[in-house]
Each structure stands twice: as C-alpha cells, then as structure tokens.
Amino acid sequence: MEGNAMPSGNTQVRLASRPMGKPTPENFEITQTSLPEPSEGQLLLKILYLSLDPYMRGRMNATKSYAKPVEIGDVMEGGTVARVVRSRHPDFAEGDVVLSHSGWQSYALSDGAGLRKLDPQAAPLSTALGILGMPGFTAYSGLLTIGRPKPGETVVVAAASGAVGSAVGQIARIKGARAVGIAGGAEKCAFVRDELGFDAVIDHRVPDFAAQLVAACPGGIDVYFENVGGHVWDAVFPLLNDFARVPVCGLIAQYNSRPGEPTGADRLPLVMRDVLSKSLNIRGFIQREFADQRPDFYRAMAGWISSGEVRYREDIVDGLENAPAAFIGLLEGRNFGKLVIRVAAEN
Numbered sequence: 001m002e003g004n005a006m007p008s009g010n011t012q013v014r015l016a017s018r019p020m021g022k023p024t025p026e027n028f029e030i031t032q033t034s035l036p037e038p039s040e041g042q043l044l045l046k047i048l049y050l051s052l053d054p055y056m057r058g059r060m061n062a063t064k065s066y067a068k069p070v071e072i073g074d075v076m077e078g079g080t081v082a083r084v085v086r087s088r089h090p091d092f093a094e095g096d097v098v099l100s101h102s103g104w105q106s107y108a109l110s111d112g113a114g115l116r117k118l119d120p121q122a123a124p125l126s127t128a129l130g131i132l133g134m135p136g137f138t139a140y141s142g143l144l145t146i147g148r149p150k151p152g153e154t155v156v157v158a159a160a161s162g163a164v165g166s167a168v169g170q171i172a173r174i175k176g177a178r179a180v181g182i183a184g185g186a187e188k189c190a191f192v193r194d195e196l197g198f199d200a201v202i203d204h205r206v207p208d209f210a211a212q213l214v215a216a217c218p219g220g221i222d223v224y225f226e227n228v229g230g231h232v233w234d235a236v237f238p239l240l241n242d243f244a245r246v247p248v249c250g251l252i253a254q255y256n257s258r259p260g261e262p263t264g265a266d267r268l269p270l271v272m273r274d275v276l277s278k279s280l281n282i283r284g285f286i287q288r289e290f291a292d293q294r295p296d297f298y299r300a301m302a303g304w305i306s307s308g309e310v311r312y313r314e315d316i317v318d319g320l321e322n323a324p325a326a327f328i329g330l331l332e333g334r335n336f337g338k339l340v341i342r343v344a345a346e347n
C-alpha cells in the first residue's frame, strides 16, 4: 500500500511449525489481520525494512537459548525500520522514522519503548539494520573487545562478504592488521578482495580449501573471528598462534542440525590441549553484552563509511511474502551481503 491512504489489513508471517533440520516454506504461514488501532500512549508503525538474520533460526526451535523461542502461531521476530503513521505518543510525530523490533509484519503497534529515531538524511535507512546497526556493532564490539587485533597480526574471518564478516575484516585493516577472508564461491571472494580490500580471500567450497588457508596465513593466525564453525573451524584451528584470540560470534554451519544428530568424532580433548599449550582465548559473546559501546560504534562507523575506509553491500529483497524463501537461502549462503526485506517503499 503506497502513499498516505491507510490500508485495511496487516500482513504477518507467523511460525507455523518448528523445522527439523533445514527450514522449509511450510514452517511459515502468511496471514492477514485487521490493522491495529493505537490507544493513548501508542504508535502505529508502518514497516519499511525487515532485517533477516541467522539468529532467527534459533528462535524457531523450542530449545532454551540466550533468548526465548518464538511460539508456534506467533509472528516471527526481527529488527525493523518503520515510519510512524499514527501517533498518540508525546515523543513521536507522524512521519518520524524509527528503528524498532517489530517482527515479520507490515504494521505494528508500539508504546515507544526501545525505539530509536533515525535521520533519513544521515544514511540510507536500511543501513540501520546492517553496517550501522546490530551486525556492524557485532563486528566492532566482538573484534575490538575480544579479538584486539594489533598492527601486523593476521585476522581471519568467515562469511566474509556478509553483514558481520565484511565489517570485521575492514575494521581489522583499519587497526593495521592483515585481513584474510573466507567466503563461499568465486563471486563473493572477488567482492571481498577487490571491493572490500581484504589482503587475501579463500573459497571454502573448493576441495583444497585447508591447504589454501595455510598458504594465505604464512605466519599463522592471531585472531579468528568465528562466524560459522564446521569445516572452516577445522581448517583454522591448527593454524592458531600462541595467545590467539577467538571471538565466537556465530556457528551458522550447525544452526540447521537436528537434535541428537551425530556431530562426528569428539575433538574436545584436542581443542583443550591447544587452549592450554597455546594459551588460546576462545570467548563467546552476544553483542548486547557490549551495549555501552554503541555510541562509540555509531561515531566510528559513520566516520569510516564517509572516509571510504568501510564499504558495505546489501541484498535487498522486495516483499514480505518473500521473507521465508530469503531466510531459508541465508542459511545456505544464497544471500550476497546484508539480507534485508523491503516491506514497503519509503515514500
């Protein structure tokens, strides 16, 4: 629905069933409900952009994690950029644009809690979900607080063309380190090397991936920013130097694992041996732990984007109804850049 006319319905994407392994379109249900009416102190938000992120796969499981699961029948959760279309709240006016967590739907009510006003002149609005939002902040806080790269060190990151990984490698270079990216396929690798300026990049889908990684890291690895796990971790682990730092940010290679699925040989004793003998620092984090760094991040990242030191790529898919397929693709590496759904045109 374009323009100022108010539509009659709200399109929502709900969790229809819990996936066993890879999600399928049947795990989602697209429904129409009537448009909610804001009461006193509330706002009606029209969603412009919806962020699709790997963590949403965890929310589809019933298992307890660092956040509550989405219940069957509930609207899928997610970060959004939205326009205020009706306001009965003193702090927001119709036309304001905000960052919200409104989920997979075209309209949402809010009481204003947790909203952040965005300046549409300052940066493209979709960047509030990517390079200037949660994924960019994840890269910044995880790399600088846990990874602590020093000039001349080698920093390796996988999913290097994606929302988090692309920022990790570029920030590493700003700090004087050597950035080695790992990405899936020739096109993504060319982008990481030629557009983002990483020092080296390796395709994790080629048969001699592990040997190529050895060749790209002649002095070993000082910081490994862990985004994926799986066969990438297996290739990286033997190359970690003494005192290497490993911010464990994500393990996307195992998000679609079925409960109880065999995970292969138990390599924990080997890992623990090297944690001890190499004094490794392997440290998991969820970005919100570092929330007090957000003001510094916004300032630094805006500066790096305007100086051209950080570049970013977005993969924008039109239409909320296409969110399930796009999300399934994200877990298989079919996105190319920060995945965002354009739910409605900005004007």
Ligand SMILES: NC(=O)c1ccc[n+]([C@@H]2O[C@H](COP(=O)([O-])OP(=O)(O)OC[C@H]3O[C@@H](n4cnc5c(N)ncnc54)[C@H](OP(=O)(O)O)[C@@H]3O)[C@@H](O)[C@H]2O)c1
Binding pocket: 053, 054, 055, 134, 135, 138, 158, 159, 160, 161, 162, 163, 164, 165, 182, 183, 184, 185, 188, 204, 227, 228, 230, 232, 248, 249, 250, 251, 252, 253, 254, 285, 286, 287, 288, 330, 331, 332, 333, 334, 335, 336, 337, 338, 339
């Ligand atoms: N800890 C936190 O607070 C936090 C916050 C945000 C994100 N994360 C994590 O950060 C990671 C990256 O997230 P993102 O939003 O930046 O996503 P993204 O990189 O934009 O997209 C996901 C990418 O993961 C790669 N991938 C998927 N399956 C894989 C597999 N089996 N093996 C190797 N690579 C695989 C694919 O890239 P290729 O085609 O290049 O392989 C895919 O494009 C995820 O693990 C996510 O959960 C953590």
